[in-house]
Amino acid sequence: MSNIVVDKSKVPWWVSNVIVPLVNLTLALLVSGLFVFIAGENPVEAVKLIIYGSFGYIQGFAYTLYYTTNFIFTGLAFAVAFHCRLFNIGGEGQAYIGGLGVFLVAINLSFLPVPIVWLLAIFGAFLFGAAWAYIPAYLQSKRGSHVVITTIMFNFIASSLMIFLLVDVIRDTNQMAPHTVKLPEAIWLPSFEAFSGILGIKIRYSPLNLTFLLAIASLFFVWFLIWKTKWGYEMRAVGHNTQAAIYAGISPHKNIIIAMCISGGLAGLLGVNEILGVSHKIQAGFPAGYGFTGIAVALMGRNHPIGILPAAFLFGILYQGGSEVTFEMPNITRYMFVAVQGLIILFSGALENLFRPQIESFFVRRLNREVSA
Amino acid sequence: MEFLSDIASLINSTLRISTPLVFAAMAGIFAERSGVIDFSLEGKMLMAAFVAAVGSYYLGNPWLGLLLAIIACVCLSMLHGFASVTHKGDQVVSCVAINILIIGLTTALAAAWFGQAGLTPTLNEDQRFLEIHLPFADALRDIPIIGTIYSDILSGHYVFVYLAYLSVPIVFWIVFKTSFGLRLRAVGENPSAVDTAGINVFSMRYKALAVNGVLIAFAGAHLSTAVNANFFREMSAGRGYLALAAMIFGKWHPKTALIACLLFGFTDALQIRLQGVELPAIGEIPVQLIQAIPYILTVVLLAGFVGKAIAPNAIGQPYIKER
Numbered sequence: 235m236s237n238i239v240v241d242k243s244k245v246p247w248w249v250s251n252v253i254v255p256l257v258n259l260t261l262a263l264l265v266s267g268l269f270v271f272i273a274g275e276n277p278v279e280a281v282k283l284i285i286y287g288s289f290g291y292i293q294g295f296a297y298t299l300y301y302t303t304n305f306i307f308t309g310l311a312f313a314v315a316f317h318c319r320l321f322n323i324g325g326e327g328q329a330y331i332g333g334l335g336v337f338l339v340a341i342n343l344s345f346l347p348v349p350i351v352w353l354l355a356i357f358g359a360f361l362f363g364a365a366w367a368y369i370p371a372y373l374q375s376k377r378g379s380h381v382v383i384t385t386i387m388f389n390f391i392a393s394s395l396m397i398f399l400l401v402d403v404i405r406d407t408n409q410m411a412p413h414t415v416k417l418p419e420a421i422w423l424p425s426f427e428a429f430s431g432i433l434g435i436k437i438r439y440s441p442l443n444l445t446f447l448l449a450i451a452s453l454f455f456v457w458f459l460i461w462k463t464k465w466g467y468e469m470r471a472v473g474h475n476t477q478a479a480i481y482a483g484i485s486p487h488k489n490i491i492i493a494m495c496i497s498g499g500l501a502g503l504l505g506v507n508e509i510l511g512v513s514h515k516i517q518a519g520f521p522a523g524y525g526f527t528g529i530a531v532a533l534m535g536r537n538h539p540i541g542i543l544p545a546a547f548l549f550g551i552l553y554q555g556g557s558e559v560t561f562e563m564p565n566i567t568r569y570m571f572v573a574v575q576g577l578i579i580l581f582s583g584a585l586e587n588l589f590r591p592q593i594e595s596f597f598v599r600r601l602n603r604e605v606s607a
Numbered sequence: 608m609e610f611l612s613d614i615a616s617l618i619n620s621t622l623r624i625s626t627p628l629v630f631a632a633m634a635g636i637f638a639e640r641s642g643v644i645d646f647s648l649e650g651k652m653l654m655a656a657f658v659a660a661v662g663s664y665y666l667g668n669p670w671l672g673l674l675l676a677i678i679a680c681v682c683l684s685m686l687h688g689f690a691s692v693t694h695k696g697d698q699v700v701s702c703v704a705i706n707i708l709i710i711g712l713t714t715a716l717a718a719a720w721f722g723q724a725g726l727t728p729t730l731n732e733d734q735r736f737l738e739i740h741l742p743f744a745d746a747l748r749d750i751p752i753i754g755t756i757y758s759d760i761l762s763g764h765y766v767f768v769y770l771a772y773l774s775v776p777i778v779f780w781i782v783f784k785t786s787f788g789l790r791l792r793a794v795g796e797n798p799s800a801v802d803t804a805g806i807n808v809f810s811m812r813y814k815a816l817a818v819n820g821v822l823i824a825f826a827g828a829h830l831s832t833a834v835n836a837n838f839f840r841e842m843s844a845g846r847g848y849l850a851l852a853a854m855i856f857g858k859w860h861p862k863t864a865l866i867a868c869l870l871f872g873f874t875d876a877l878q879i880r881l882q883g884v885e886l887p888a889i890g891e892i893p894v895q896l897i898q899a900i901p902y903i904l905t906v907v908l909l910a911g912f913v914g915k916a917i918a919p920n921a922i923g924q925p926y927i928k929e930r
Contacts, residue, residue: 269712269715269716272716272719273715273716273719273720274719274720275719321699321700321703323703369906373906373909373910377909377910377911378911379906379909379910379911380855380909382646382699382703383646383848383851383852383855383905383909384906384909386845386848387845387848387852387902387903387905387906388906390845390899390902391899391902391903391906394895394896394898394899394902395895395899397895398893398895398896401895402893526707529703529707530707533700565718565719566715566719567714567715567718567719567725569710569711569712569714569715569718569725569840570711570715571711572707572710572711572714572715573707573708573710573711573712573715574711575707575708575711576704576705576706576707576708576709576710576711576712577704577708579700579703579704579707579708580686580690580701580704580705580708583696583697583700583701583703583704584690584691584694584696584697584698584700584701584704585689585690585694585696585701586696587694587695587696588694
């Protein structure tokens with residue numbers, strides 16, 4: 235037990251919001267290195283491969299930004315719910331159902347002018363994701379069933395439902411594998427390749443597409459929503475102190491529903507990137523763990539869009555660089571990076587106060603010395 | 608007679624399928640009664656399955672594998688305690704971290720040590736637990752009803768099945784009839800009162816978490832060294848969460864939690880039966896729907912259509928000693 239008590243008002247903002255998170259991240263990465271060592275590989279070599287894989291060539295960098303896009307959506311999704319003190323662990327299922335929304339809108343309305351199809355598909359993704367989050371939200375606020383368990387269960391249910399649909403209802407019957415037909419090419423979102431072709435740069439295939447800009451726009455949207463609107467204010471009030479919020483006339487029920495639906499909707503937007511932008515069809519299991527990674531992204535980014543952007547980028551580096559590592563190092567599989575996520579959640583979430591008092595008092599003492607000198 | 612033997616085998620599989628849920632629910636009762644949320648049952652069960660399988664593969668004895676699994680799970684429980692009791696971190700975040708860490712770590716290490724598929728090697732008969740046949744089971748089989756109950760339902764289970772149902776009265780006795788249990792419940796309801804009485808809140812919560820780690824290790828070892836003969840990735844398949852739901856539905860009581868676990872086990876046993884069966888008027892139910900039944904049931908039970916669950920008063924709040 236540490237007995238260091240620091241006057242919070244004397245701690246500069248950059249110590250608690252930059253230095254402390256960086257120390258926690260470093261600890262998580264050091265332990266990750268230990269795991270890589272236990273698995274029988276050299277951690278220093280792994281870091282070199284990660285950096286080469288994610289920055290070393292333009293195609294790799296495009297992949298990094300493509301992963302970043304997904305993590306911005308799922309990170310924001312977790313963060314919005316968290317401001318209302320709700321743990322939305324169901325990003326995975328909401329993204330899956332959101333993909334269904336994109337596909338259904340796009341395939342049925344593909345006769346409309348292209349930008350309108352895009353807008354409606356984005357809306358469809360948001361709506362389907364929000365709907366999938368609505369039921370756990372309702373059960374949490376009306377019946378008190380813990381949102382962590384219900385959202386996890388809804389991940390399992392979403393997966394069963396989607397497999398059922400992919401096998402029996404919307405499967406491309408000319409193929410054996412459980413996936414749908416491809417969307418007409420005219421409504422695919424333009425890829426980075428096409429843009430770079432216009433600028434005269436030729437690159438090989440990359441999944442990066444226009445959705446990246448939607449992700450950046452979502453960052454601004456969430457910042458505006460949480461800190462500049464009445465909804466955001468009420469959500470934070472409920473999250474911070476439900477009793478006080480009730481006395482102030484704020485309805486916890488309404489805000490739990492709004493926070494979870496916006497959260498689910500943002501997770502659903504992952505479907506826009508994956509289906510309208512990259513694979514153009516629904517494949518079984520396409521959210522591939524991005525929903526869970528969003529938890530780590532949000533906690534590392536301290537649930538603020540300004541923090542979530544670099545955190546999502548870091549995970550983009552880990553994913554893209556990580557696939558380089560799994561190519562080169564036979565003992566490392568992508569599951570090692572799932573473990574790394576767990577460590578980052580542990581150190582920057584649950585153990586965020588591990589060294590905070592020591593670090594803060596160190597800086598406060600130094601600043602005091604400078605003042606008196 | 609065929610109907611009777613169908614029922615017997617359904618009850619038999621219910622008992623077997625409920626076993627890990629019972630251990631996990633009992634583990635959850637210890638943690639949550641002391642005021643510490645434990646969503647990490649899932650991760651710990653997976654860790655125990657992995658460690659038990661690897662341990663008994665190398666040491667050649669499933670009991671040693673179980674011992675290692677217990678050690679591993681107690682360590683994870685202590686990690687949860689370190690984060691959420693000592694450092695007052697968010698308990699749910701700590702659990703989510705442990706779950707994701709273990710999903711990744713077990714599969715990554717299995718792949719690194721035993722090849723890409725993330726499986727551990729198949730255990731031979733010396734390295735795993737075998738079914739226990741109760742004495743005279745074969746001789747008594749032909750006696751109507753009693754013979755069926757004794758030979759087809761009670762006999763022929765793994766040791767964990769018997770231990771699980773034995774653990775329920777023991778947990779009940781500890782939690783409700785001993786002074787340790789009284790303190791445990793008090794720490795979860797009103798920690799400052801317990802502190803005033805001179806009992807250390809932190810050490811009570813750590814003790815509860817240690818018991819929790821021991822119990823959950825049995826659930827994992829049952830999965831990988833008894834019903835299956837190896838570990839495979841994410842083999843716990845949400846059972847930790849189902850057990851937690853059963854515990855909440857059972858209002859943090861061993862007896863009612865047991866009933867909820869058996870209900871889950873029964874639906875699971877039934878869903879295996881229902882696959883591919885043509886039902887009158889409805890036709891064949893899609894297999895994906897049948898497989899989703901336990902998860903849907905969890906949501907329905909948690910929604911409390913059968914009464915409201917009241918958690919221990921201080922659950923989820925770190926205890927801050929006043930100065």
